[in-house]
Amino acid sequence: MKIIAFLFVILSLIAFNFSNSQCFLATISNGMEINSSGNIELDRLLNRQKVDLEIFFGVKINLFFFVEKSRTGNAFFSPYCNSLNCNGKVVLGNYLINELSFKSDSYTRLMAVFAHEFAHAMQHKYGWSGNSKWRELHADYLAGYYLGTNGSMNQSEVISTFNEFSSRGNFDFNNPDFHGTPEERGCAFLEGFKYGRLGNTTVYSAYNSGKNYITANNPCNKYQPKRATPLDLLYLAGASPEATILVGGIAIVGSVILFSNDIYIRPTHNFGYYDNLDNIKYKNGFGWSYGLRKQFNRSALEYGITRVKYKEENSYNSYGKRITYFHLNYLHNFNLSFIPSRVQTYGGLGINLGKGTGFSGILGAYLPLIDRFNLDLRCELGNRINQIHLGLIFKYQKDYLWNKNKQR
DSSP states (O other): OHHHHHHHHHGGGOOOOOOOOOSBOSOOOTTOOBSOOSOHHHHHHHHHHHHHHHHHHTOOOEEEEEOOTTSSOOEEEESOOSSSSOSOEEEEEHHHHHHHHTSTTHHHHHHHHHHHHHHHHHHHHTTOOSOHHHHHHHHHHHHHHHHHTOTTOOHHHHHHHHHHHHHTOOOOTTOTTOOOOHHHHHHHHHHHHHHHHTOSOOHHHHHHHHHHHHHTTOGGGOOOOOOOOHHHHHHHTTOOHHHHHHHHHHHHHHHHHHHTOEEEEEEEEEOOEEETTTTEEEOOEEEEEEEEEEEOSSEEEEEEEEEEEEOBTTOOOTTOEEEEEEEEEEEEEEOOTTSOTTSEEEEEEEEEEESEEEEEEEEEEEEEEETTEEEEEEEEEESSOEEEEEEEEEOOOSSOGGGOOOOO
């Protein structure tokens, strides 16, 4: 630890004049990054840590350094990449590194800040939809979770890192780049750290757990806001107890069905096939596939309807034949090294119930477009269908009910 602190002190000799930055930048000016901290040993150390953080958070980033114009410590993440297979870039300020070198447990503090910026990369990869303050507190939570999974941290390091996040909070509520109060920032880190110490958790569950904690505005479990249920609202509106139970029950069941699912709709091109039952050969058909979808951390379950209009070969029937069937698909994500990380590939199996029962294999990919919308391209081959889909998946809710974990 003394050797690491000594390396940081060396960086105090570095003092250039460059532009100041926020923690999350949509775009950055070209030329503001440099490729070295100014110390070869520290560069090696941080690049090794970069590999560990990429594996932990499931992202790929470009690492750079810069010299803060304001001469105050800073670091930031930007979704702008220098390569295709990349989720953004993390830039560490040399004044920040020098500033941390004079504090207790300096290396642990630096790793916490480093992890905070990687958390921004994960937010970008999975389409963060919260406001600026929530995004920063969520990154604090994930940084705490990362350190919490490290069982070798001692009490001094935990306290030092808590103090580091607290010290970076303020009360500048009117600033559009407001990151949170000292209490909110320190507590977000601490709650993430506690979640990491639970064991049997993943960074994906921590991602959702952190969103639940942040959106509840619940620093360090001090406040427990009571939220009205549909039954409470009906009763307050003057409905009778019987009507309250009936309407409230319908509302709850309907809400669970709707709010626990995403929605998808896909135009579908079906290749021709021969119907053995009717001895009819059908030409290529066009149709629509739509329904509901449950999204888990690395898999999804779809259930919906597909309607396709075919034309019979050697027939004068211009209306063709419409076939409707119910489909149930199970999909699982997998990563291919030669495909950019922004594109999520997957494979799966499908069951098709309509005019007979069919089974199919599915291969496809998702591409995030804008907040809550994914482009979905897939090919599905089976004993009764042979088709290509291209459509949209609409993430109806921010948090999935089945991913909500008890944090305390």
